[in-house]
Amino acid sequence: VETVQFKEVRFVMDKMSKNRRRIHASVEVSAPPSTVWGLLTNYSSLKNFIPGLVENTVEEVYDSGVKLKQVARQDLAFGAHLAVTAVLNITERPLGVAEGDVIDRNITAVVPSTCLLGAPSQDICFTLVQSRDLKEFTGTWRIQQCEGSAPFTRLSYVTQVRPRSWFPVNLIQNRVQKEIENNLKAVRNEAECVYNASLVSTLSKQIKSLVSSPISSLSTRKIEI
Numbered sequence: 001v002e003t004v005q006f007k008e009v010r011f012v013m014d015k016m017s018k019n020r021r022r023i024h025a026s027v028e029v030s031a032p033p034s035t036v037w038g039l040l041t042n043y044s045s046l047k048n049f050i051p052g053l054v055e056n057t058v059e060e061v062y063d064s065g066v067k068l069k070q071v072a073r074q075d076l077a078f079g080a081h082l083a084v085t086a087v088l089n090i091t092e093r094p095l096g097v098a099e100g101d102v103i104d105r106n107i108t109a110v111v112p113s114t115c116l117l118g119a120p121s122q123d124i125c126f127t128l129v130q131s132r133d134l135k136e137f138t139g140t141w142r143i144q145q146c147e148g149s150a151p152f153t154r155l156s157y158v159t160q161v162r163p164r165s166w167f168p169v170n171l172i173q174n175r176v177q178k179e180i181e182n183n184l185k186a187v188r189n190e191a192e193c194v195y196n197a198s199l200v201s202t203l204s205k206q207i208k209s210l211v212s213s214p215i216s217s218l219s220t221r222k223i224e225i
Contacts, residue, residue: 009181010114019169020136020162023177026114027184031195032151033143037122039191040141041092043068049190051182054083065090067129074175086131096121097140103127107138112158116144119154136162151195157184 014022029036040046043066047056055071067089074082089104097109104127115121121144128137139159146152157180163169 009184011177011181012113013173013177016160017162019165020160021169021173021176022110022158022160023180024112024114024156024158025177025180025184026112026154026156027188028146029153029155029188029191030151031153031191033122033145033153035151035195035198036143036153036155036187036191037094037124039187039194040124040143043090050186052179055085059087065092065124072179074179084131084133086134086137087129088126088137089129091125091127093123093125096142097123097125110138110140110158110160112140112142112156114158115142115156116146116154119144133164133167134161135164136160153191155184155187 009025009027012024014024016022043058044056047053050056052072052074053070054073055069057069058066059069060067067087069085069087071083071085074084091103093103097103097111099109099111101109103109103125107127109123109125121142123143124141126137126139126141128134131137137159139157142154142156142158144154144156146154159180161169161176
């Protein structure tokens with residue numbers, strides 16, 4: 001097990017076998033869990049804010065999720081690029097999952113070790129349907145309310161990945177970590193922007209309501225957010 005601490009993102013890497021890794025990561029978000037959940041389950045819009053995601057197509061919609069085709073591009077050394085294509089089944093578990101729960105076609109869930117232990121969670125699980133580049137790719141986004149009065153969320157992520165035999169994981173391991181860091185930061189930044197915009201909108205509506213109210217009632221009303 002290798003633990004890495006970036007400035008804002010916590011990482012833990014498990015070496016499961018020669019060509020398989022399980023990577024855990026988490027970041028704090030200054031927005032409520034409902035905002036983060038809404039952002040990550042708006043599947044057709046993921047490409048708008050997640051870096052490196054050059055294609056994101058919803059192929060099917062299910063009662064508890066979707067089937068997505070994604071193409072992600074990573075920059076390699078000397079100006080080279082690597083494009084990884086995958087079709088994924090996405091399963092929403094608003095009440096959370098436990099390690100080992102069956103989520104899709106007898107594939108069991110993995111849970112991020114960087115999450116808040118014992119706290120309730122909302123989980124979004126993904127499993128690999130098809131890929132020319134990956135033999136295994138499964139994981140979970142976990143959303144949890146942090147303690148305290150302010151809206152604060154722990155966003156955790158775990159993926160278990162195994163490339164095809166001709167594609168050694170050691171060649172891209174560090175870059176995969178960097179991509180996960182960038183993705184978590186991107187989700188955090190977008191969620192905070194969406195939440196702050198909603199606060200501004202609510203405040204603006206309340207101010208307009210006060211301005212349009214009779215003068216006699218202004219002293220008895222107050223703005224609440």
